[in-house]
Amino acid sequence: MLISFMNKKYKPTYIPVSICTILVLFSAITLKAQTTDSTAIADSLALLQQIQAQMQTDTTQQPAAAQPRSSLSFNPDIGVIGDFQGSYISKGSKNFDMYLNETEVSLQATVDPYIRGDFFISFARDPETGKYGVEIEEGYLTTLSLPAKLQLKAGKFREAVGRINPTHPHALPFIDLPNAYVNLFGEEGLNDEGVSLSWLVPNNAFYQELTAQVTSGYSESPAFARSQGNRLIYLGHLKNFFTLNDNTTLELGLTAISGPNDSSRTTNIAAADLTYKYKPVQMNTYRSLTWQSEFYYSHNNQTENNAVNALGLYSYIQYQLAKRTFLTGRYDYGEKPYNNSIKEQAYSLTFGWYATEFSKMEIEAKTTDDNINSRFYQAWFRWIFVLGAHGAHQY
Amino acid sequence: MKRTSLFAVIAFLIFQSANAKTIKVVTTLTDLRSITELIGGDKVSVSSIATGYQNPHFVDPKPSYIISLSSADLFVTVGLDLETGWSPQLLSSSRNTKIQKGAAGYVDASEGIGLQQVPTAANRAEGDIHIYGNPHYWLDPLNGKVIARNIANGLERVDPADKATFEANLQTFYKTIDNKMKEWLAKMAPFKGTKIIAYHNEWVYFEKRFGLQIVDFMEPKPGIPPTPSQLVKVINEIKTNGIKVIISSPYFSTSSSDVVSKQTGVKALTMATSTGAFPTVKNYFDVFDYDINLITSALK
Numbered sequence: 073m074l075i076s077f078m079n080k081k082y083k084p085t086y087i088p089v090s091i092c093t094i095l096v097l098f099s100a101i102t103l104k105a106q107t108t109d110s111t112a113i114a115d116s117l118a119l120l121q122q123i124q125a126q127m128q129t130d131t132t133q134q135p136a137a138a139q140p141r142s143s144l145s146f147n148p149d150i151g152v153i154g155d156f157q158g159s160y161i162s163k164g165s166k167n168f169d170m171y172l173n174e175t176e177v178s179l180q181a182t183v184d185p186y187i188r189g190d191f192f193i194s195f196a197r198d199p200e201t202g203k204y205g206v207e208i209e210e211g212y213l214t215t216l217s218l219p220a221k222l223q224l225k226a227g228k229f230r231e232a233v234g235r236i237n238p239t240h241p242h243a244l245p246f247i248d249l250p251n252a253y254v255n256l257f258g259e260e261g262l263n264d265e266g267v268s269l270s271w272l273v274p275n276n277a278f279y280q281e282l283t284a285q286v287t288s289g290y291s292e293s294p295a296f297a298r299s300q301g302n303r304l305i306y307l308g309h310l311k312n313f314f315t316l317n318d319n320t321t322l323e324l325g326l327t328a329i330s331g332p333n334d335s336s337r338t339t340n341i342a343a344a345d346l347t348y349k350y351k352p353v354q355m356n357t358y359r360s361l362t363w364q365s366e367f368y369y370s371h372n373n374q375t376e377n378n379a380v381n382a383l384g385l386y387s388y389i390q391y392q393l394a395k396r397t398f399l400t401g402r403y404d405y406g407e408k409p410y411n412n413s414i415k416e417q418a419y420s421l422t423f424g425w426y427a428t429e430f431s432k433m434e435i436e437a438k439t440t441d442d443n444i445n446s447r448f449y450q451a452w453f454r455w456i457f458v459l460g461a462h463g464a465h466q467y
Numbered sequence: 468m469k470r471t472s473l474f475a476v477i478a479f480l481i482f483q484s485a486n487a488k489t490i491k492v493v494t495t496l497t498d499l500r501s502i503t504e505l506i507g508g509d510k511v512s513v514s515s516i517a518t519g520y521q522n523p524h525f526v527d528p529k530p531s532y533i534i535s536l537s538s539a540d541l542f543v544t545v546g547l548d549l550e551t552g553w554s555p556q557l558l559s560s561s562r563n564t565k566i567q568k569g570a571a572g573y574v575d576a577s578e579g580i581g582l583q584q585v586p587t588a589a590n591r592a593e594g595d596i597h598i599y600g601n602p603h604y605w606l607d608p609l610n611g612k613v614i615a616r617n618i619a620n621g622l623e624r625v626d627p628a629d630k631a632t633f634e635a636n637l638q639t640f641y642k643t644i645d646n647k648m649k650e651w652l653a654k655m656a657p658f659k660g661t662k663i664i665a666y667h668n669e670w671v672y673f674e675k676r677f678g679l680q681i682v683d684f685m686e687p688k689p690g691i692p693p694t695p696s697q698l699v700k701v702i703n704e705i706k707t708n709g710i711k712v713i714i715s716s717p718y719f720s721t722s723s724s725d726v727v728s729k730q731t732g733v734k735a736l737t738m739a740t741s742t743g744a745f746p747t748v749k750n751y752f753d754v755f756d757y758d759i760n761l762i763t764s765a766l767k
Contacts, residue, residue: 188559214559216559216564216567217564218562221537221562222562223560223562272533272537272560272562275534276534278531278534279530279531279533279534281530311530313529313530313531314531315529315531318518321529321531323530351527353518353520353521354518354520354521354717354718355718355720356521356522356525356527356718357522357525357718358720395692395720396692428591428595428690428691429552429595429690430591466528466556467527467528467529467530
């Protein structure tokens with residue numbers, strides 16, 4: 073008995089517990105040997121008296137808090153997220169590769185009674201040169217006490233375009249990004265410097281949030297470029313969230329963006345996102361289904377008389393097979409925003425094993441077909457691992 | 468005559484609106500809701516974010532919860548990192564300064580609780596450990612008194628005019644717990660020191676208060692689903708110690724407990740971890756009534 077307890081990999085604090093366990097066990101054995109009705113009653117009466125005495129003291133005063141209830145330090149919450157990847161592509165001369173795709177360092181804290189600050193510093197690898205560079209993926213302040221249900225954000229942030237853009241890539245259920253999204257916003261997404269004001273619409277029937285963002289256009293995306301003059305990029309997003317019942321929800325988002333493009337004219341984008349989620353409240357860690365789609369329409373003024381209209385969309389279904397396994401199938405359709413006669417279609421399938429909240433492994437296979445190049449195949453593997461603090465993800 | 472009747476109508480309306488003004492309370496868990504209702508009486512309207520049958524660690528932060536939080540006067544949380552994956556995000560999105568951490572309308576129900584299992588080192592190799600101590604403290608009815616005291620303090624901060632009502636309700640709550648406690652302890656007394664297995668490490672406060680002894684868990688480490696080697700270990704422990712029950716919660720899969728049950732004949736019990744876990748568990752007291760009845764009838 074003693075040996076089996078010693079063998080357990082318990083921390084030293086558990087040793088007294090083990091000793092108590094043995095003592096209780098020993099007393100239980102001795103008790104069992106001599107138990108009669110009268111001793112059992114006497115025993116329970118003694119216990120009752122003991123508890124009653126304890127309750128008297130408990131009622132009159134609260135015990136002093138012995139342990140701190142939050143970390144006593146003004147350092148921000150620090151997290152590091154590693155993203156190791158391997159890749160395969162069926163075309164070109166280099167077909168296989170592996171690399172530490174990105175290391176993201178997050179630093180988050182409340183600044184003072186008025187604002188909080190969030191920084192995400194990315195050490196990412198340039199896919200062309202293989203060299204690592206540092207950039208501020210996001211760095212912004214958020215107000216905590218504006219009146220009238222307003223919240224202001226200022227700095228560099230991922231903008232409020234639907235569902236994919238505000239999400240950090242490591243949190244997505246696939247490794248590559250949808251073609252239509254990359255065509256418009258690039259691999260880095262629409263992530264720019266400026267201000268964002270959001271308003272919680274006073275609607276008691278369902279959740280509604282209206283966001284207006286004004287940015288400089290400094291971080292260039294394929295759709296927008298930094299203006300040589302004084303022009304800015306304007307974005308408006310309306311998020312509607314409906315609770316259909318305890319287990320299912322529906323989100324409908326509408327986005328409009330307008331800003332200067334690389335022809336120094338204007339590109340206008342209209343986008344819509346629709347997300348249906350089934351997550352049974354009681355067994356939400358075991359079963360879930362997400363169906364998410366986004367539609368993009370871009371109107372790109374290239375010369376005075378020539379504008380290109382391009383459509384794009386993706387739609388994916390993620391199905392939770394078991395507590396830690398997920399399967400995601402996705403369809404992509406995209407027209408190039410500068411030439412809508414180039415149309416791409418792609419299908420992909422991702423299998424994910426989410427070991428804990430702090431690490432997950434995924435493999436993805438994808439086939440892409442466009443009307444210029446011949447069909448090609450890609451595959452990826454990635455392993456995400458999180459050290460330290462890890463904030464909650466959006467629902 | 469006309470004027471007096473108009474005056475009466477206005478006076479009535481003013482009185483009605485003043486009377487109708489209740490304190491809006493949002494709690495994270497249903498047990499906190501139940502205790503707030505008992506302390507606040509008709510002065511409060513309370514809603515809980517989580518239901519009583521879902522895993523309190525993994526509540527989905529649906530934006531719809533923000534609606535009630537944005538207009539709440541009081542927010543009550545279990546604290547100790549239990550809700551760390553969802554409540555901070557909801558709270559900051561609520562844009563409600565009255566209920567932010569440190570404000571008068573923020574109640575951390577764990578203030579003054581004598582905590583169990585406070586780790587000496589923070590190491591995630593041990594699974595989902597809570598760095599401030601085990602957060603499932605509401606499963607000891609005597610801790611319910613501390614929770615009630617904290618909630619009463621919060622209510623008195625946001626509504627000092629009704630202090631006397633809250634204090635009177637608090638005394639009634641204390642008395643009910645004390646009376647119930649005698650009944651519960653008497654029922655559990657014959658099973659003092661009985662060894663059991665639990666699915667997840669969430670019963671330490673219940674175990675200590677009612678004199679049970681949890682020898683092992685179905686989960687090899689907190690938050691890690693049962694593995695075949697862990698099941699073998701548990702089966703051996705059940706056989707050597709003559710263990711009769713495994714206690715689990717409504718939000719855990721029963722498949723591994725069923726396997727162990729088939730192998731050993733042990734009874735797998737789905738206990739109530741919170742108010743509302745089952746339709747008959749309507750308030751905080753019912754949680755213990757339900758669990759103690761279940762466990763004592765299985766051990767007889």
